[in-house]
Amino acid sequence: MxxxxxxxxxxxxxxxxxxxxxxxxxxxxxxxxxxxxxxxxxVDTIVMGRKTWEASAGQIGPDGYGMRTYVFSTSLERIDHPAVELVREDAAEFVRRMKNDPGKGICVMGGGELACSLLRAGxxxxxxxxxxxxxxxxxxxxxxxxxxxxxxxxxxxxxxxxxxxxxxxxxxx
CATH class of the missing domain: 3.40.430.10 (Dihydrofolate Reductase, subunit A)
Known part of the structure; x- marks a missing residue:
């Protein structure tokens, strides 16, 4: 896992x-x-919330962070970056499923709101x-x-x- x-x-x-x-x-x-x-x-996957994305979007190159990157938001309609995927579903369930996929670790980057929701969800x-x-x-x-x-x-x-x-x-x- x-x-x-x-x-x-x-x-x-x-x-x-x-x-x-x-x-x-x-x-x-x-x-x-x-x-x-x-x-x-x-790690080979980064997850972050909307606020972290908005603060960092202008600082990453065309390949993103060089690994799979997901932004969780219910308010964003789209993300205009080829290496970043917008996820509009429940973050905890999405990350829980990813934990069972093959791969390296998953990094929760940035602010505390997403991290707190993921901590509460275990x-x-x-x-x-x-x-x-x-x-x-x-x-x-x-x-x-x-x-x-x-x-x-x-x-x-x-x-x-x-x-x-x-x-x-x-x-x-």
């Missing part, structure tokens, strides 16, 4: 973007880039966070209404710039 991982960078007070959706506070050190590159080699297997040494005070929260979900620590290490990388396995219920 394929592993579904939600990964995000966040401030110490639990925000993934500033109040104006700014990301200028993110620290991309060499070791973070190496970790992210190694992680991306373990389809996310791991959570990885790059916690930045910064308090934003307000902004886009990492998790909103995910519910109580026990986690088992897999890894914790300090990265350049004072960031702390943590990886957790979602504890099976």
């Amino acid at each position: 394929r592993i579904v991982t939600y990964g995000a960078a966040c401030s110490l007070d639990g925000f993934i973007a500033g109040p104006d959706h700014s990301l200028d506070w993110l620290h991309f050190s060499k070791d973070v880039q190496e970790f992210f590159g190694a992680f991306m080699a373990t 389809v996310i297997d791991e959570v990885g966070l790059n916690v930045h040494p910064l308090l934003l005070g307000s902004g886009v929260p990492l998790f909103r209404d995910a519910g109580r979900i026990p986690l088992d620590l897999l890894e914790s290490r300090v990265m350049d710039g004072g960031c702390v990388l943590t990886r957790y396995r979602v504890h099976p219920s």
Whole structure:
């Protein structure tokens, strides 16, 4: 069965973007880039919600992210990118079916709304966070209404710039 991982960078007070959706506070050190590159080699599918798509659409090339990419939205009518597929059905059921397909891991990219819905549905297997040494005070929260979900620590290490990388396995219920 394929592993579904939600990964995000966040401030110490639990925000993934500033109040104006700014990301200028993110620290991309060499070791973070190496970790992210190694992680991306373990996945062949990316899933994201509409807001993440809208924030990133202008930054990806014609082949997308170089792997299957799905955007979940009930409000978008279409996506004008040849390497990205719009999915208008229930995200949890879609990802649950994909977990049983052959392939590498599945990366839940971007914002917390899709991740929370997938966590509540029990389809996310791991959570990885790059916690930045910064308090934003307000902004886009990492998790909103995910519910109580026990986690088992897999890894914790300090990265350049004072960031702390943590990886957790979602504890099976």
